Amino acid sequence: MQDGHVNRIFFRFFVLVMLSITAATFVIYFAFSRLFGDPLDDIARRQAAAQIFLLEQYVDKAATDDWLTRLNNVREVSEVRYDLIALGEARSALPDSRRAALDRGEIVLDPSSRSFYRRVDLEGERYIGSHEEVLRAQNLPVDVKQALIMEALRYIIVAVALLVPIALWSRSHWQGLQSLSRVADEFGSGKLTARSQMKPSASIYPLAERINHMADRIEDLLEAQKSLLHSVSHELRTPIARLEFALELLDARAKDPDLSRRIGAMEGDLRELNSLVNELLDMSKLESARNLQAELAELAPVLRGCTQMLPPSPQQLDCTVPDDLGELEIDARLLARAVCNLLRNAQKYAAGRIVLSASRSDGAVEIAVDDDGPGIPDEEREKIFDPFYRLDRSRDRATGGFGLGLSIARKAVALHGGSLRAEGSPLGGARFVITLPV
Template sequence: MNRLFWRLLPLTLLALLAASAVLYVLFSRLYGDPLEDIARRQAAAQLFVLEHYIDAAPRDEWLERLNKVREVSPQRYELLPLDEALRGLSRAQQERLQAGAVVLDVAGRRLLRRVDLQGERYVDSEREVLRISGLPIDVAQALRQEALRWGVVALFLLVPLALWSRLHWRGLLALSRTAEAWGAGHLSARAETPASTSLQPLAQGMNQMAERLAALLEGRRHLLHAVSHELRTPIARMGFDLELLRDTDSPAARGARIDALERDLAALQALVTELLSYSKLEQTQLQREPFDIEDLLRQCLGAQELEGTARALQVQIAPDIGRMCGDAHLVARVVGNLLGNALKYARHEVRFSARTLPAGQWELRVEDDGPGIPEAERQRVFEPFVRLPQTGSLPGHGLGLAIAARGVALHGGAIQIEKSALGGACLVVRWPRGGQT
């Protein structure tokens, strides 16, 4: 048996005991003492003789019938003074006896009742009490029956509880072993629990967490590898330029070397800036505020036009595009990266369009007439530092689309690449106006 069951067992038994005590108190207040009711049923024969034989006698024959019953009954019939009979009774029993009711003394196996209240049966009969002792009352038997009843209830309750706790405990042990494996560095381990158990949602959450951690660590490993590769080229060029700078005496040559060093330094600065931007997105908390989508898109388009690009830019923004709740700075960064990417790879023309969609979404499309992106590479280009062979001669570090994809995901949207009607690539973004994740 498992520890979970042994911890639940005393709690269950205590709960059953508490339930029986509460029921006893509740029934006592509503219907009278259950033990007294049992004793009354067990003494029904004596009560019948008292009420239907002795009490049914004429006034002058009451004592005579009482004596006849004394002679044949195994019980002891006694007449006691009222004051003596009241001693040893509780206040409630005294009140009932004073009122002429039958009072059962369960522990003493006897009953008491006043002879009468008006003294009609004999002289001073109102001051005497009839006590019948030795009644066939066995409350212990009734208590044993009640204990047996509650025992059966406990058994039928504990058996399914044991089965459930065993299954639950096995699931907890499986989760514990999985957590220990993760602690040892084996993130490939997965929590396996039956789908019917209540631990299944927890196991799924743990597995998703492990997959996320594994993906983050793998991404971090690839990122470090890619960063080292990207940094190696400009650093090597700077080292080469420094060596040439030491070996040359010509002012023109020294100036050319210094210019080359400045270009490499600017490339390093741009790379570090992009890396910081990407790393911040991995840990960012969105500052959600409502903003006008059309105004933001117009600002992004104006910033691109200020760069003096010679490509033709066609813009189509729906007039009813409305407002969005999200991080305006991040949305502007996403739009700027997508638009800048299209302008960099386009030969002559870029199309930019935005419109509303059903179910509270809006869509952004950026198309170009450049070399396009092969279908097999359309998911990989959203990874950091991924650059296709046909774009290797163009400046960049392969972080623009990775930052854009992360920004779209943080707003609960999705980004995909399609074939453009212009012959190049078409990047499509769909996200909710509310920006829920």
């Protein structure tokens, strides 16, 4: 997923560069058209330079009474067709933007028809009525298509010259980001020793170094937290065992019924504290995938076995697990612990019915635990998976617990590469859904 995201980033960057080059091409064209005239006219004028030179330097240099003679001489030897047409006809053949230039006696090119127009003169000096006629030259050696291809080729060469260094520069960034993505995936999956091995000459080496420093700090903090949790939990067991032994002795010697009841309550508190220590130790063992002992196992027997591990309860427990769930690579003990935690949670809150179900699709297996209890508000369906989080309702205080069961279940499922979420149940209460990849 991370690789695909990085690929999309660079694909968008490439598209952005191409669009920028295309936009720059149009901006250049329109800017030059506005400042220096249409580039196509300039191309056509260069291609027709010989004919224009012949007209200006040979025909126009003739004496007044010899002008038509020289024009006829040019007609005989040139493949270009020269005609004299009325000024009104020429004006109608040209767009409004070019008529003013024609009126001023300038040569007006029409690349689309491969021709140019120019008035004979402005004062009628060459022959009678010459100021009312226009010289039209047709079949000029003008090939705008070839010129456009040449211009396009120029822009393509410029674009390639820009894209090659950009591509080389981007490739080094892309490889670096791919490496960082893999490190992030490994680190996120619980491999806290994952680090980026990048040369100092790499373009994103400073970023990789900062990420490595961050990973070192996170690993130190998590290891310190895990070590503290594990050490404190182990150290608590010794005074708990001493207190249990002392209370048993005290209870054996107590003759006052009221004192015996108080001792019994204290023993209950100690059992609860001992249970909390055990759950804290379990939490500390689920911080890394290294504790996962996965192997191929049939899923259906594992789920059915969870129903046999529950304490007796007045609720009806239905197990609708099909036989065709197939095999999955799982830690059967750990997954069973997660499902049992969900079932025990359902026992606390269900009014009369609990359902354990499972189904398999092409890409995943879903395991669901439903109950007909009071349910969980939408805004708290994520918070309940936080350690020690308890819903602020009287039913929570009555059922007890430490708020670690659901957190342990989610961590156990996450180590299998799956997810655990809370939903509303068709039974009216809460539904917990485990999704495991196939």
